Amino acid sequence: MNYANIKDCDIANGPGVRVTLFVSGCTHHCKGCFNREAWDFGYGEPFTRDTIDRILEMLKPSYVKGLTLLGGEPFEPQNQGPIVELLRQIKAIYPQKSIWAFSGYLFDRDILSGKLGDWEITKEYLSYLDVLVDGPFVEAKKDLMLRFRGSSNQRLINVPESLAAGKVVEWEDWQGNGRGMK
Numbered sequence: 001m002n003y004a005n006i007k008d009c010d011i012a013n014g015p016g017v018r019v020t021l022f023v024s025g026c027t028h029h030c031k032g033c034f035n036r037e038a039w040d041f042g043y044g045e046p047f048t049r050d051t052i053d054r055i056l057e058m059l060k061p062s063y064v065k066g067l068t069l070l071g072g073e074p075f076e077p078q079n080q081g082p083i084v085e086l087l088r089q090i091k092a093i094y095p096q097k098s099i100w101a102f103s104g105y106l107f108d109r110d111i112l113s114g115k116l117g118d119w120e121i122t123k124e125y126l127s128y129l130d131v132l133v134d135g136p137f138v139e140a141k142k143d144l145m146l147r148f149r150g151s152s153n154q155r156l157i158n159v160p161e162s163l164a165a166g167k168v169v170e171w172e173d174w175q176g177n178g179r180g181m182k
């Protein structure tokens with residue numbers, strides 16, 4: 001897997017100060033994509049042991065609330081293995097830090113169907129996630145007032161509760177379901 005960028009102080013892609021990893025490679029090719037160069041799986045730098053160590057170090061300060069995975073597409077089959085290796089280590093060292101991921105795939109239709117590569121890897125991946133923002137960016141549904149989302153078709157999904165309930169449970173924060181800004 002390659003990655004395009006790592007931000008160590010991101011406040012736009014999940015609650016609190018976060019480390020954000022932008023992985024390379026995306027097959028959705030949404031119209032109006034904000035990150036077209038990352039469609040190419042070969043874009044950016046190779047994701048290595050050193051990259052994992054760097055992210056673990058960035059997560060160390062107590063004010064960093066967690067990691068966000070962006071892309072590109074963090075659920076492309078070829079990206080899942082290296083990401084699971086990263087998440088396994090993060091959860092072992094920092095079990096209290098939250099993990100968010102943004103995907104153009106739909107949680108129920110695509111990810112839970114097991115069609116995105118090895119289901120055992122996908123299952124382990126999901127076990128580490130707190131929130132998944134799912135669905136492709138749809139330019140016609142773009143809404144700048146939405147919190148943590150680009151278009152209104154995208155959902156903020158509480159992954160542990162959804163897996164336990166066997167249906168999509170939307171993530172809610174103190175500001176009410178992540179709908180609306182601030």
Ligand code: SF4
Nearest residue numbers: 026029030033072104
């Ligand atoms: S899923 Fe994200 S990175 Fe991929 S094309 Fe759509 S907006 Fe761009």
